Amino acid sequence: MKRTFFNLAAALLTAAVCAFCADAKKDADDYRIIAIMADGSRIDGYIASGLTNHMRPFVTSVSISREFDGEKEKYNSEQVASVIYPPSEKDTTTVVFHSIRVQSKLSHLWNKNPKPYKKPVFLRLIYNGENIKGYVMPILDQTNGQTMSVSHYTWRYYYLRKGDDVAKAYWDDINGIIPGMKRVMKFFFRDFPELQDMVDAGEIKGGDFRDNPAMVLPLMDRCMASAAE
Numbered sequence: 145m146k147r148t149f150f151n152l153a154a155a156l157l158t159a160a161v162c163a164f165c166a167d168a169k170k171d172a173d174d175y176r177i178i179a180i181m182a183d184g185s186r187i188d189g190y191i192a193s194g195l196t197n198h199m200r201p202f203v204t205s206v207s208i209s210r211e212f213d214g215e216k217e218k219y220n221s222e223q224v225a226s227v228i229y230p231p232s233e234k235d236t237t238t239v240v241f242h243s244i245r246v247q248s249k250l251s252h253l254w255n256k257n258p259k260p261y262k263k264p265v266f267l268r269l270i271y272n273g274e275n276i277k278g279y280v281m282p283i284l285d286q287t288n289g290q291t292m293s294v295s296h297y298t299w300r301y302y303y304l305r306k307g308d309d310v311a312k313a314y315w316d317d318i319n320g321i322i323p324g325m326k327r328v329m330k331f332f333f334r335d336f337p338e339l340q341d342m343v344d345a346g347e348i349k350g351g352d353f354r355d356n357p358a359m360v361l362p363l364m365d366r367c368m369a370s371a372a373e
Contacts (some may be wrong), residue, residue: 164294172212173232179219180206180226191227192216196340201282201297203266240269242279246302246311255332260310267302267311271361275306275368278361301357303364305335315357316335325350331358338367 172190179215192207206227207216226237229239244262271278279302298318304311314332317342321326328344329350333339339360342348353359 146179159217166291170213171234173234174272176230176232177208178228178230179206179224180228181219182223184227190214194299201284202261203265204261206266221266224266227266241266242269242277244279244304244311246279246281247313250300251332256334258313259275270358271365273362273365275372276361276365277311278302278358279304279311281357303361305364305368314360315353317354317357322350322354325354329353335365336367338370339363 175190175192177189179189185202187208189208189210190212192209204221205218206224207218209216212277224243226243227241229235231238245260246265246267247258248261249255249258263346264319265281267279267281269277270280280299281295281302283300284297298315298316301315301317302311302313312335329343329348330340333343339348342363348360348363
């Protein structure tokens with residue numbers, strides 16, 4: 145009985161190792177990118193970290209090779225303007241990262257205009273309007289309980305207005321109830337009085353905004369367009 149148990153365990157372990165090795169085998173499509181350099185030139189190549197691994201907080205450099213698994217050269221965020229993951233058979237979505245200056249933290253009543261990071265950061269583009277661009281960056285959210293703490297990555301949302309050189313953080317997608325949601329939204333929408341009026345009128349609801357913080361980006365874009373007329 146024991147021998148059967150150990151044989152079964154060994155077989156399961158071998159199968160798990162084989163499955164892990166198969167999953168761990170690199171797929172070139174996961175690493176293929178197009179890098180647009182600050183001087184306007186272009187590199188078609190492969191990045192050192194795949195899309196999932198690349199989505200880390202505060203990424204300020206990338207390593208790129210001309211051939212898959214070839215010799216890599218490191219570039220900082222001042223040398224690279226954008227990194228594009230083109231569509232592949234596994235993922236038909238084009239994913240774009242821009243290297244931009246961003247606020248280092250979410251603003252609050254005692255610091256309404258936080259300083260930006262010293263270096264530009266690669267952020268994922270989620271909205272590309274004529275007057276507003278929207279971005280996200282992963283952040284670590286830690287929930288502390290009486291017996292344990294739970295940490296997981298979530299998103300910080302940014303908007304970059306046309307003509308500005310620093311993207312502003314306007315929301316941290318964290319768990320928990322936020323009291324005074326209308327007041328909180330109006331604080332983060334203070335650059336857009338029209339959005340503040342929509343909050344007061346119930347046209348932007350706290351629950352909808354929390355479920356989809358990117359919903360306000362087209363509205364910000366429209367407000368900017370109206371102000372320019």
